[in-house]
């Protein structure tokens with residue numbers, strides 16, 4: 001797993017090389033079988049970590065495209081009474097391409113003659129074979145059961161698809177489109193630098209394994225990253241961890257915060273920053289040990305009594321989910 005976490009700058013580079021023409025600064029999605037006006041909504045489906053990548057993508061698609069966006073966990077989707085729509089693109093995200101629930105959800109769409117696209121790592125897989133269109137994530141074999149590099153790969157392909165469709169829909173102009181592509185070309189290097197943050201995380205992990213439980217909080221696209229951080233900790237360290245939308249804490253879970261409980265707060269300096277910091281102060285007031293994950297900035301963090309702060313690299317808000325994920329993977333690994 002450590003190897004797979006460390007490979008992330010390389011897989012980001014590989015995927016970008018596959019999808020972006022550096023000279024023309026265009027995202028190339030060759031042979032996309034549908035015209036932009038044939039799609040009015042997108043339905044993203046996956047399990048586990050792959051589902052979390054769908055959840056991050058929902059924020060991007062809603063911000064940058066005109067599509068209605070729905071997401072679901074494959075094991076729910078396959079048993080629901082879905083109102084299938086001809087102008088909807090059903091997207092299935094799976095590292096292995098073999099997860100039974102995701103395959104069953106795809107199969108249901110196929111039987112209803114829907115447009116299907118898969119985002120997979122294993123291109124010879126059943127899900128890839130049976131979908132109308134495949135977008136590979138180019139991560140190389142992922143041996144660790146807990147998905148790490150594939151998560152970054154899935155988010156990256158979903159982000160590039162979103163930006164390409166946004167440009168095709170004329171929702172973003174050429175200048176914005178090319179600015180986003182320019183930022184993507186720096187992502188590999190930013191991941192590399194973020195991977196250097198190590199000893200603080202290793203030290204912090206000791207508190208997570210000793211505690212009865214821990215919380216991971218975030219707002220907006222940091223909320224799915226909080227879910228992912230908690231999932232990694234559960235799956236790898238067998239300790240209880242709960243991912244929660246930071247703004248929802250006051251509706252019950254705050255009652256669980258007790259003296260010394262480790263809480264990860266994801267608060268990069270974005271549009272949610274001030275609100276998340278205010279939620280963080282509430283948990284600190286109840287005695288939580290807050291491990292804050294934010295980004296490097298000239299401005300000091302607007303709070304006192306933070307137990308530990310981790311600062312990831314900064315370039316654009318869109319890239320924060322990639323960068324804030326890395327310390328959480330390491331936290332789970334060391335735990």
Ligand code: BG6
Nearest residue numbers: 048049050094095096099146147
């Ligand atoms: C689980 C793994 O069993 O399957 C998760 O533990 C993974 O890490 C999930 O995210 C879904 O797998 P896949 O291959 O469909 O992405």
